[in-house]
Amino acid sequence: MTNREGVKKIHDDYYQQKGRRTARFGLAYIGLLLIAVNLRVSFVSVGPVLTNISSDLELSSTAAGFLSGLPLIAFAVFSPMAPAFASRLGLDRALWTSLLILSLGIVLRSLTVSGFIWVGTATIGLAIAFLNVLVPSLVKRDFPGRVSRVTGSYTATQAAFAAIGAAVVVPVAQTSPGGWRLALGIWVGLSLLAMGVLMPWLRRTSEDMAQNTALTDSPYKSPWASMLGWQVTIFMGLQSIAFYVLMAWLPTLEQSLGVPAKVAGIHLSAFLLVNVFASLAAGVILHRGPNQQFISALSGILTFVTFLGLALAPDLMLLWVFLGALGCGSLIVIALSMFSLRTASHPQAASLSGMAQSVGYALGAAGPVMFGGLHDVSGGWSLPLLVTAGIMAILAVTGWFAGRDRVIGARNLR
Structure with a gap:
């Protein structure tokens, strides 16, 4: 191989690796934002239709207040369990499984089965508690040099979609035959979209998984x-x-x-x-x-x-x-x-x-x-x-x- 060919190979390898890093960063960033979309909207959207829910289910003011506060209670109870959950499954699988649990909770909450609104709301709280805890860990792993900017982006994204959800849920509840159940159930589409995009995360290479296991097992x-x-x-x-x-x-x-x-x-x-x-x-x-x-x-x-x-x-x-x-x-x-x-x-x-x-x-x-x-x-x-x-x-x-x-x-x- 001539010197010119050697230089060209080094040049090509460099840009191939740079391209792969850029693509991986872009996919990871898109995945993070899709997770962020789901962090608030499914429980913030309850407030605007809480009167409809209370009337339909004959809830007292105390019960209605407890329903709206149940996700926060779940956050406090389940957040400490998230690190062990991620340690057992791996961070990527834990995030994807949490989105699956979130999807299940949104569906259960909207079913016309007595008591399922409570089970579904608690399940939503469990899922978001895990996601809330694990997303900063994801940022630490995949964006170590951009922690503050990436955190600002995903925080702004979740706040923006929470505002959109609060604005959209009432018109949907008023105009659709499904009423408030459909208005709250439509958000399962966002969690399913995130699951689909993040599916490749479940097929990480053995080298990446070995590195992740070594880091997880190291004492801190x-x-x-x-x-x-x-x-x-x-x-x-x-x-x-x-x-x-x-x-x-x-x-x-x-x-x-x-x-x-x-x-x-x-x-x-x-x-x-x-x-x-x-x-x-x-x-x-x-x-x-x-x-x-x-x-x-x-x-x-x-x-x-x-x-x-x-x-x-x-x-x-x-x-x-x-x-x-x-x-x-x-x-x-x-x-x-x-x-x-x-x-x-x-x-x-x-x-x-x-x-x-x-x-x-x-x-x-x-x-x-x-x-x-x-x-x-x-x-x-x-x-x-x-x-x-x-x-x-x-x-x-x-x-x-x-x-x-x-x-x-x-x-x-x-």
């Missing part, structure tokens, strides 16, 4: 025994309180101040829309600089100002809605990114994700209950808003510590 420090793990967990939990309190109570708060229900709904839609752009922006900004301390603390301060402003100057409602959306949209990206940024391997990332999301969603579910209880006790909005503002101040401080450039189990000397 448990985040449950790490101060850094608890800082990330508390950060995840407190930021979830901000989001779920605003989602649950903002329309009611506005209407009590004289804002028409339709306008309050528009404000909530605007909140979700700004969330999408805030998530994308946070994904771009997060990787710049030596750590995430400043953006973590600043985002927490935005939510602090939001609740304080709602308590002291409710006439500036749109300003607080905008600041709250900026804070919540960036906080969730930061929290999810930390599962990868603060761990040494994707199994450890799954373990931290399971821990943080279990505690986080428990706090997220308790937040609106606490807020409503304080309102009942005080008879007004000032006390719950000020207490939540105090919690957001703790969030900002926690973000400063969790945002340091540290890895669980490493000798962090910086």
Whole structure:
């Protein structure tokens, strides 16, 4: 072989390998976004038709509230089980199986069989709990150099489709003969689409599987025994309180101040829309600089100002809605990114994700209950808003510590 032929072969091999890497990145990215599409829409879409469900099934207000909160309870209960599930099946198979469980849950929820709405909703919660935990592990494995940007993209995608689902479900329920059952059942199409696209993931090469097994079997420090793990967990939990309190109570708060229900709904839609752009922006900004301390603390301060402003100057409602959306949209990206940024391997990332999301969603579910209880006790909005503002101040401080450039189990000397 001449020197020219040798150079040409090296050149061709390089571009073939580059092409394969680019194609693999593209397929992995598309698969990730398809998983993200399914992370919220199937349970967020229940809220707009909850009145129809309650009327059809003769549910009390308490039962209806429990039905809407059941996925959050499932998130808290099942999230710690996801790492062991992925360890047994492998990450790719665990993700695909979770989508299969999600599809089953959506179908069961829509069947006209007594009690199946509860079984289906719990099954949906189980599936999404596993997906929520395992997606950050997938990002850690397949996009180690693009954690924040990829996390921002998939977070924005799930928020966008949640907003679409909330807007679409009512017209479908009103115009279709299947009513609310069909309106909730159509989302099985998204999970089946994701399963079809991700099917090649189940046929990974033996070399890839061997590498994955070796990494999974390697020891790592448990985040449950790490101060850094608890800082990330508390950060995840407190930021979830901000989001779920605003989602649950903002329309009611506005209407009590004289804002028409339709306008309050528009404000909530605007909140979700700004969330999408805030998530994308946070994904771009997060990787710049030596750590995430400043953006973590600043985002927490935005939510602090939001609740304080709602308590002291409710006439500036749109300003607080905008600041709250900026804070919540960036906080969730930061929290999810930390599962990868603060761990040494994707199994450890799954373990931290399971821990943080279990505690986080428990706090997220308790937040609106606490807020409503304080309102009942005080008879007004000032006390719950000020207490939540105090919690957001703790969030900002926690973000400063969790945002340091540290890895669980490493000798962090910086």
